Amino acid sequence: MKSCWFAGQLMHKRKIGKRGKWTLRGSVHLVRAHNPEEAYDKLFRLGESQCLSEHSFYRDTQCIFFGLSQLSPLYDRIEDGVEILETMSMQGTSRDINDAASCFVHCKRDLIDNLLFVEKNRVQDGMTPMFSESSRLRGCSKRKQQEKSKGTPVE
Numbered sequence: 825m826k827s828c829w830f831a832g833q834l835m836h837k838r839k840i841g842k843r844g845k846w847t848l849r850g851s852v853h854l855v856r857a858h859n860p861e862e863a864y865d866k867l868f869r870l871g872e873s874q875c876l877s878e879h880s881f882y883r884d885t886q887c888i889f890f891g892l893s894q895l896s897p898l899y900d901r902i903e904d905g906v907e908i909l910e911t912m913s914m915q916g917t918s919r920d921i922n923d924a925a926s927c928f929v930h931c932k933r934d935l936i937d938n939l940l941f942v943e944k945n946r947v948q949d950g951m952t953p954m955f956s957e958s959s960r961l962r963g964c965s966k967r968k969q970q971e972k973s974k975g976t977p978v979e
Contacts, residue, residue, distance in 0.1 A: 827856050829898040830863035834871040835890040835929050837921045838878070848914050848921045850893060850928070854902075860895060860936045867892055868932075893928040895935040897943075 836849045853870055857863035868891065875887035900906050914924060947953050 827858045829902060830855055830857055830860065830867075831894070831896050831898055832863065832867035832892050833894040834867060834874070835893050835925055836871070836875065837888045837890065837918070837925065839886045839918075841884045845915050846918045846921045848916075848924055850913065854898070860897070860939045861932075863897075864892065864895055864932050864935060867895070890925045891929040891931075892935060893930060895939060897939065 831852055831854055833850045833852050836851070837846055838849055839846045851874075853867060855863050855866040855870075857866060871889045871891070875889045878885050878887045898906075914921070916924075943953060
C-alpha cells in the first residue's frame, strides 16, 4: 500500500511567565502515512513532544497539548503555494481556552471516521483511493469519559 501525505492541526494551550495570558495555538504539520490511523498516531506523538521541548527550552513556559482538531489527506501534490489547512489563534483566561479547545479538538475515532466517509464517496465517484479503509477504530474513551462526567448522552 502506498503512503500519502496527511495534514494535522495540533492544538496547544501555552503561557509564558507567571502573569502571561494563556494562548490557544493551532499549528499545522505534515506526516507521510499509509492510513489515517498511522497519521493520527504520528501527529499525536509530535504534539506531545512539542510541549516537552518547550518546557525544556523556555524556563517560564507552561504548555498543555489538547490533541488534534483536524486531520486531512492531501489530494494535491505538495508544491509552492498549496493550501494545507487554515489555523486559528485566540487569547483569554485558562477557562476560556479550555472551553474553546473542547469545541475544536476531536477524538481519533471521529477524525478517522470522517476521513473514511469522504474516502468512500471519492471511490464511489470513480476517484483513486488514497488509503485503505482498514483503519476503522472503536470508541473514543477520553471523550466518552468527559461526556459521562457531564451527563451528556454517549453514542
